Amino acid sequence: xxxxxxxxxxxAYKQYPNRWSRLAEWMLPLGGPRHKLKWVISDISFALAAxxxxxxxxxxxxxxxxxxxxxxxxxxxxxGSVAISGRVSALLELGMGFHPDFTGRQNAYMAGQxxxxxxxxxxxxxxxxxxxxxxxxxxxxPVRVYSSGMQMRLAFSVATVRRxxxxxxxxxxxxxxAFFQHKSFERIRExxxxxxxxxxxSHDRAAIQSICDRAILLDGGRVAREGSPEQVMDFYNxxxxxxxxxxxxxxxxxxxxxxxxxxxxxxxxxxITLENAKGEAIEVxxxxxxxxxxxxxxxxxxxxxxxxxxxxxxxxxxxxxxxNTHHMxxxxxxxxxxxxxxxxxxxxxxxxxxxxxxTTALTSSETHLADNxxxxxxxxxxxxxxxxxxxxxxxSWLEPTVEIIR
Amino acid sequence: xxxxxxxxxxxxxxxxxxxxxxxxxxxKYRNSLLGAAWTILNPLAMIVVYTVIFANVMGSRxxxxxxxxxxxxxxxxxxxxxxxxxxxxxxxxxxxxxxANLIKKxxxxxxxxPIIVVLNALINFGIIFGLFIAFLLVTGQFPGWVFxxxxxxxxxxxxxxxxxxxxxxxxxxxxxxxxxxxxxxLQFWFWFTPIVYVTDVxxxxxxxxxxxxxxxxxxxxxxxxxxxxxxxxxSSLAPVCVLGLLFCVLGMRLFRKRxxxxxxxx
Numbered sequence: 107x108x109x110x111x112x113x114x115x116x117x118a119y120k121q122y123p124n125r126w127s128r129l130a131e132w133m134l135p136l137g138g139p140r141h142k143l144k145w146v147i148s149d150i151s152f153a154l155a156a157x158x159x160x161x162x163x164x165x166x167x168x169x170x171x172x173x174x175x176x177x178x179x180x181x182x183x184x185x186g187s188v189a190i191s192g193r194v195s196a197l198l199e200l201g202m203g204f205h206p207d208f209t210g211r212q213n214a215y216m217a218g219q220x221x222x223x224x225x226x227x228x229x230x231x232x233x234x235x236x237x238x239x240x241x242x243x244x245x246x247x248p249v250r251v252y253s254s255g256m257q258m259r260l261a262f263s264v265a266t267v268r269r270x271x272x273x274x275x276x277x278x279x280x281x282x283x284a285f286f287q288h289k290s291f292e293r294i295r296e297x298x299x300x301x302x303x304x305x306x307x308s309h310d311r312a313a314i315q316s317i318c319d320r321a322i323l324l325d326g327g328r329v330a331r332e333g334s335p336e337q338v339m340d341f342y343n344x345x346x347x348x349x350x351x352x353x354x355x356x357x358x359x360x361x362x363x364x365x366x367x368x369x370x371x372x373x374x375x376x377x378i379t380l381e382n383a384k385g386e387a388i389e390v391x392x393x394x395x396x397x398x399x400x401x402x403x404x405x406x407x408x409x410x411x412x413x414x415x416x417x418x419x420x421x422x423x424x425x426x427x428x429x430n431t432h433h434m435x436x437x438x439x440x441x442x443x444x445x446x447x448x449x450x451x452x453x454x455x456x457x458x459x460x461x462x463x464x465t466t467a468l469t470s471s472e473t474h475l476a477d478n479x480x481x482x483x484x485x486x487x488x489x490x491x492x493x494x495x496x497x498x499x500x501x502s503w504l505e506p507t508v509e510i511i512r
Numbered sequence: 513x514x515x516x517x518x519x520x521x522x523x524x525x526x527x528x529x530x531x532x533x534x535x536x537x538x539x540k541y542r543n544s545l546l547g548a549a550w551t552i553l554n555p556l557a558m559i560v561v562y563t564v565i566f567a568n569v570m571g572s573r574x575x576x577x578x579x580x581x582x583x584x585x586x587x588x589x590x591x592x593x594x595x596x597x598x599x600x601x602x603x604x605x606x607x608x609x610x611x612a613n614l615i616k617k618x619x620x621x622x623x624x625x626p627i628i629v630v631l632n633a634l635i636n637f638g639i640i641f642g643l644f645i646a647f648l649l650v651t652g653q654f655p656g657w658v659f660x661x662x663x664x665x666x667x668x669x670x671x672x673x674x675x676x677x678x679x680x681x682x683x684x685x686x687x688x689x690x691x692x693x694x695x696x697x698l699q700f701w702f703w704f705t706p707i708v709y710v711t712d713v714x715x716x717x718x719x720x721x722x723x724x725x726x727x728x729x730x731x732x733x734x735x736x737x738x739x740x741x742x743x744x745x746x747s748s749l750a751p752v753c754v755l756g757l758l759f760c761v762l763g764m765r766l767f768r769k770r771x772x773x774x775x776x777x778x
Contacts, residue, residue, distance in 0.1 A: 128686060182772030196618075203614035212535050217530035220618050242541050393760035 108156035108271035108303040110177065112200045115150040116185035117172055118143035125287050128205035143184070146172050146325040150186070156271070157306040161314035161335060163342050164324035164410060170307045173324065174198060174276050177305065192303075195221055197261055201344050206250035209383045210241065210260050213249055217264045238289070239263035255283060262290055269297050291317065293503025312337050334424035338363040340483040344368035346475060369480035372409045373441075373468045377402040378486040391455050392493040398452040405445040409479065412438040414449050415467040420501050421460055421478075432472040456503040459492045529624050546638075555595060555640050562587050562708055577604040581651055582739065588644050590707035590731045591739040592637070593666070597673045597701035597704045597727060598698060604766045605684045605691050606676020612778035622771050626681060631672055650737070655741035662737055665744060668729045682766045687776050705731050706753025726752035 109477045127140040147169040154160055155315040164170050175181040177188055178196040203220075214235055218228040228235075236245055240257040240427045244252060254262070261306065266273065271276040273294065280434045294317060298304055308314055314321055314335050321338035323331040325345065331338045342354060345495075379387045381398040391397055401414060415430025431437050431449070438447060464486040470477040522529070536538060539684045563584045607625045608615065648654040683689045705727045710718040711719055730752055733744035 120773070175616075180616060181775050194619075198617045203617035205613070207539055208535055212539070214530055216528065216535065217618075219525070219531055220614075220620050222524075225527055225531065337685075 108301065109189075109191050110154040110272065110303065110305070111189045112153065112186070113151050113176070114186035115173070115176060115183055115188060116145060116175055117169075117181065118148075118150040118184040118511050120144075124427065133228075138186070143183075146186070147176070148277065150324075150327075150329055151337045152305055152322060152329065153233050154305065157194075157298070157301045159298055160306075161321040162305065162307045162320060162324060163309070163314065163319035164330075165346070168324040169327040170324055171198070171276055172327075173477075175275055176346075178274055180296070190272060193222065193268075194272045194274065195265045195270035196274040196276075197265050197266075198274070198276045204249045204257060204261070207248050209248055209512045210239075210245040210252070210431075210457045214245075214260060214264050215357065217261070218267075221265065221270075221344065228436070234262045235260075235267050235351050238267070240286075240295075253277055255286070259286055266290075266293055269300055269302055272303045272305070273297060275304075275308075277307050277309070312424055333364070337366075338365070339364040341424060342359065344483070345480055364442060364501065365484035366387045367480070367482050369468070369478045372477075372479040373403055373405045374480045375414055375466050375468065375482055375485060376404050376446075377399055378464060378466065379484070380488050390490070390491060392455065393455065393459065393490055393495045394505075396452070396453050397455050398450050400466065401449045401451075403449065403468065404439045405443060405446050405447075407443050409470065411470045412441055412479070413471060415469065415472075415474075416451065416464040417467075418457075419463050419465060421462075426457060426501060428460065430467070430469070430470075430472060444449060455490060457490045458498065458501040458503060459490055460501060461487065463487050518623055518672045519619065522623060522627065525621055528620070529627055529631070530697065532624075532628045533635070536628070536632055537635060541664070549764040551636060551639055552643060554593065558589055559591060561573060561730035562591070564714050579757065581653060585648070585653060585664055585739050586710070586735050587708065587734045588647075590705070591732060592641055592644060593669065594702065594705065594707055594727070596633060596666075597730075599636065599681060599700075600630055600670070600673035601677045602695070604674070605630045605680035605694055607677075607681050608685050608774060608778070609691075615775055615778055618730045622774070623767070626678060630670070631679070658737055658741050659744055661743050662734060664711075665717055665730060665737070665749065668749055670728075671760060672726065672730075672752050675756050675761075675763050678763025678767060679759055682763065682770055685777050686731060686770070701710075701725070701727065703765070704728075706735075707731055723751075726755055 113478075120128075121144050122141045131140045138314070138328065141394070152160075162170050172181065174196070175198060176183050176424075177190065177196065178194060179190075180196075180198065195493060203217070204397065205216070208216065209234070215225065217230050219225070225229070233342075239245070239256075239262075241252075241256050241259055244256060245260075249260075252360055276296075278365040291313070294306075298317070304317065306318070308315070318335050321331075321333065321335040322329055323338050323342050323345075326483065331341050331347070338409075345368075356364050377400075379392065380389070381400060381401045382388050382391065383396045386397075400418065401416065403412075403414060405412070410440070413430050415428065415432075417428030418426040420426055421507060463484045466480075466482045466485045467474045468479040468481075470479070495503070498505070516606070541550055544550060546710055604626055607629050608622070610643050615625075645654070680690055703721075704721070704725055706714075711722065711728075711732065714722075729748040733749060736744055737741040
């Protein structure tokens with residue numbers, strides 16, 4: 107229960123040159139087809155075993171929503187097949203097709219019946235649905251007066267009131283407020299533990315990395331990358347900066363992680379070191395130690411403005427801290443080919459114990475989406491250990507003092 | 513999908529169908545003060561208007577009927593049954609468009625939607641027709657046992673309306689002109705059917721052309737049964753039966769062939 111097998115899946119929409127040609131095609135069966143097929147998704151194959159959690163990412167128009175619609179059976183495929191077992195609950199395009207004139211309660215009943223619950227069951231589960239959606243008296247108001255967040259809360263609440271074998275969520279969770287997002291992620295995690303297969307579309311890197319054990323990148327209706335969330339997200343990120351020149355390199359590091367490098371190459375990072383307070387290069391540092399991150403940069407072609415950014419990520423690729431010289435009001439200007447520079451960022455290493463990576467970016471402004479000279483994921487690795495601090499958990503070191511009043 | 517699979521799907525989703533029928537009926541009058549009374553007030557107003565204008569102001573009387581209610585009964589027998597036909601077809605032609613929101617987001621047997629439309633139309637018709645029967649009983653105009661003949665006539669008419677509604681419903685998704693066109697056609701069709709007037713007042717040439725109108729036979733049959741206690745000429749209903757079955761087969765074939773493509777067009 108809960109497996110999904112997709113083989114050679116493709117979807118094409120019919121495009122007619124004008125309004126009359128469809129009529130002509132229907133009326134004159136001997137005239138042959140008069141439409142062109144516009145493929146939005148083609149040749150997609152992958153499989154999810156029961157209990158897998160897979161995130162689907164890609165730019166707008168990459169075919170993510172179409173893929174989910176094909177998987178849920180809302181749209182019929184043009185080629186290939188989808189086999190899915192068990193009870194499926196899906197939240198497509200932010201909702202469950204609520205009727206604006208019916209009340210939230212009526213819509214909850216309708217949606218519940220459509221996902222295969224009987225009226226008595228829904229009546230029985232209604233208090234839970236109301237409690238989770240947490241929209242108060244609005245439950246008896248027509249849905250047209252709801253905010254999009256409230257609709258989402260209700261839809262999510264109905265779709266997950268019973269644990270489905272397969273849960274499919276399309277961008278849905280980005281709508282709710284932070285509190286509801288936490289609550290719904292908590293529920294999704296709980297379902298995962300109990301064996302629900304999960305398929306989510308999201309632009310939220312943290313969400314995909316913390317929930318999914320695999321990610322699939324769609325580009326132009328095809329699978330561009332499939333692998334660990336960190337690797338695929340890095341590739342996706344590089345792809346965003348590289349939409350024009352298209353040079354993205356991924357190398358497997360010694361420990362089997364994948365380092366992604368991309369960019370147009372006007373400048374590049376030649377060396378990265380981490381120094382302790384005495385100026386010695388280190389790879390292991392104590393929690394809270396004062397360190398300096400040295401990044402050496404070489405300019406290959408003249409650039410008018412150069413910004414260096416760095417990001418520290420944890421083992422799962424979650425962002426710990428990142429900034430750049432644009433935000434620090436220190437960009438370099440009018441550089442010639444052959445110029446070199448050393449950037450020294452000094453800071454107390456207030457991170458928890460664990461292994462961390464450094465990503466660097468050479469750009470012209472605060473984002474790598476405009477000019478991406480070089481983007482280097484996993485450019486440097488270091489380890490933080492707790493040598494002499496008090497025992498604590500977590501990835502930040504926020505040591506408190508305590509005062510107890512009694 | 514084959515027909516048994518379609519039926520199995522409908523049975524599985526019966527809860528949704530019944531629930532939707534109930535919700536639609538409730539929500540129609542949800543924010544009105546008079547509530548369900550409007551179901552009755554609307555056709556009642558129309559009947560009063562026609563009765564007053566045609567029977568009294570224009571002084572037209574039913575030939576061979578002395579009773580004052582004769583024209584009203586003639587009118588109701590036609591108007592109410594036409595209303596059922598018009599509701600099924602015109603709601604049927606929009607059913608997929610109106611529910612696009614649902615169709616695009618959830619996977620369920622689409623055939624449930626026209627069924628909901630038909631059931632709702634039948635409920636509305638049941639209420640108003642029940643009142644009409646009560647009126648006949650109270651005024652002593654009830655035709656007696658021959659009234660049972662209304663049932664097969666209604667059945668033929670409903671099958672015809674469902675078939676036509678299905679065909680229009682599917683076509684309207686792909687060619688939106690169909691909906692506009694049928695709206696106009698329905699108005700002409702209404703006046704080409706002897707509902708407000710009596711067939712006898714028509715010039716012979718037009719009267720003869722009424723055989724091409726399947727609804728004319730249906731409405732005339734209802735009027736004959738209810739006003740004159742006369743069983744219908746069954747052979748006159750053959751065209752509507754044949755057409756009805758034809759449209760149903762065509763509608764189902766269209767629906768099965770195009771339901772996948774339909775989602776892409778909504």
